[in-house]
Amino acid sequence: MTTHADLERRPLRRDAARNRDRVLAAAGQVFDARGLDASVADIAAAAGVGMGTLYRHFPTKEALVDALVRDVLEAIIKMAEQALEQPGGTGLEHFLHASAAYQTEHRGCLPRLWSSDHELIRSARRYIARLLTEAKQSGRVREEVTSTDITVIMWSIRGIVEATHELATPAWQRHLEILLAGLRPSAARLGYPALRQRQVDEILSVST
Amino acid sequence: MTTHADLERRPLRRDAARNRDRVLAAAGQVFDARGLDASVADIAAAAGVGMGTLYRHFPTKEALVDALVRDVLEAIIKMAEQALEQPGGTGLEHFLHASAAYQTEHRGCLPRLWSSDHELIRSARRYIARLLTEAKQSGRVREEVTSTDITVIMWSIRGIVEATHELATPAWQRHLEILLAGLRPSAARLGYPALRQRQVDEILSVST
Amino acid sequence: MTTHADLERRPLRRDAARNRDRVLAAAGQVFDARGLDASVADIAAAAGVGMGTLYRHFPTKEALVDALVRDVLEAIIKMAEQALEQPGGTGLEHFLHASAAYQTEHRGCLPRLWSSDHELIRSARRYIARLLTEAKQSGRVREEVTSTDITVIMWSIRGIVEATHELATPAWQRHLEILLAGLRPSAARLGYPALRQRQVDEILSVST
Amino acid sequence: MTTHADLERRPLRRDAARNRDRVLAAAGQVFDARGLDASVADIAAAAGVGMGTLYRHFPTKEALVDALVRDVLEAIIKMAEQALEQPGGTGLEHFLHASAAYQTEHRGCLPRLWSSDHELIRSARRYIARLLTEAKQSGRVREEVTSTDITVIMWSIRGIVEATHELATPAWQRHLEILLAGLRPSAARLGYPALRQRQVDEILSVST
């Protein structure tokens, strides 16, 4: 019999799990192709399941998008983790490249990527702070750069990815190089202050 | 009956022109506040005109958005024009700041800003090319930078503006400083090639 | 031009008013025939209008039912008003018969009749109190009867109307006679206290 | 007690019977709390069984409601049976009170109480007829009252119970007193004829 405790986080039955994954994959593809305005019915059809199945797993269209966002964020966190193993303080650079590349593969949910799921974003932030510290210690990034500067860089990449997803040649690579050049130690100090972390939090908590 | 040819030529009656402007202003405000999903009816109400009037001036919701985009692009072109008068090759920098600032004021149509209206964009490009040339001649930007790099920069700014429009302190200012620092002459060459102009055109012609 | 003041309660255009009435009439018929679970689409079809038209007039299915309830309550109030003109303290009896008869003609919304629209119900109550006073003064109803007793009588009639609407012969007429006999002056006092007005209000304010 | 199970012939296994009872109890509670529109899934969850189990015992949501109605009717019959033991012809009055009280405890299925299950209702009628006869013989109820009058009274009580179930003080007690007063012997004869038994049967056979 089913005790109540089981209900909290029961592992999905195998077929149910397969359907959940199918729906998520279909949603990714459909959103990539037609944007977030694509209809839920189309996603269900693409996944080869009924509407009811989709809604059993994701009680809301929003929940479906959130799940995609969560997947992307988790992948990004994993990239940050792996980037920490890069030698010579190059982890940050590797991370920015890798996460931008990943976003081009999952651009469907980008419009919501930075406006939800605070928990994971906070988790990512800790890795980024460490990557930044190492980059500074290795002299690859100037001291005055803050981790909010990196956050803003990630926000900025979305615009490029969305504008250029049709191109074979990724446009963000060169752009990132310019940015990194701008982060290198330099005699010229930055004139404007960095965002304070609190301001970033504020933005994320007032998600659209 | 009004033939289509007439519309091209005949100037709008004064009250008609006023209505057109009202609708456009209302659309700007409503899209700024509630995003492009805001309903046409809300815009008509905000403008204080009937739906019929709105549709007389803009035969489609899309047409309305295009008109807003056009306004922004025209404003950007004007800024580029004025930036040419800046001394010492600083025009490009002034222009980027000014256009970013302007976008925060008109963020409603940003999602479509770079995916339509090729004509004006091409016009803007010519100014930007001249601004870039001057910046290079003054030694403020390194030689290898192309005008497609500037295009990409403008794309990138959208992400920041959309993520941070709620903040009093603009986040793009410092970001732009970092970018400009990255554009300055430097011993380290960029590794990735710039987008070719043809690639940019390709993107713009396949508007969403 | 339309000033804002006009918007408050602009009279409907003639065709719009006709459509509103059609929808209301169709809703009455459909609910009468198939109960409140009948679909809004069926009502729109029965009214010969599109869904959008229906929803322009009644932004919610609930609003549609409320409008029907309101109509019934207004009719009931009018009956109470007219009953005051009956001579010899018989107004209350006439009113109870008339309102029961009217309910059988509009049984579609009965399930919600006594669970909404407090304003009109309060208004009805004032007339009922006067009818009761007159009935007592004429010796047709015993002194200890309160107007909440009459309220409860009206609640009770719903069950009969709903159970017997298919019959040609109304069943509530004889039942009402028995009730009225029970209200006549008598040596035997009632043992249970009447509901207090506050309790009735409580019920109406916690509408389903 | 499950007389219904016998119909199939084979007695239910003990655990199956327990599940059936659980479902029925859960249905009662859920319908009481949220009305007949509550979902079958909620009932299954409240019962702690799967949907399949629920549907094994009750092939339809309707069948579930019917079973609840049947339980109530059986309880009412039992009350009638016991009321026959009351002295002095007071059985009818005791019965009406008791059955009204019981209905307030099981109001979930009231909307269907008098529109199904002819068999049990006919059985109840026989007891009621005897209660009525005794009441008349004791002079507590006037001769002209018929058992269909009592049926109508029971229908009428539903409206009160449904309107007042939130109140601590039951409202139907005083109402029943008024009704009983109306049934007492009196010089004034009733003007309208009672429903004929055939009419009542007609209603019950055309269940919604």
Add this chain to the structure above:
DNA sequence: GATGAATGAGATTTCATTCAT
């Protein structure tokens, strides 16, 4: 020319019922 009511095709979401595990 202006108005805003009407349209009706979807969009999201729910739920009674079935069926694979």
Add this chain to the structure above:
DNA sequence: AATGAATGAAATCTCATTCAT
């Protein structure tokens, strides 16, 4: 026999667009 995931047909409601007034 029991479970609960899957189904898919509604149901309610929205909104870009048209058209009668």
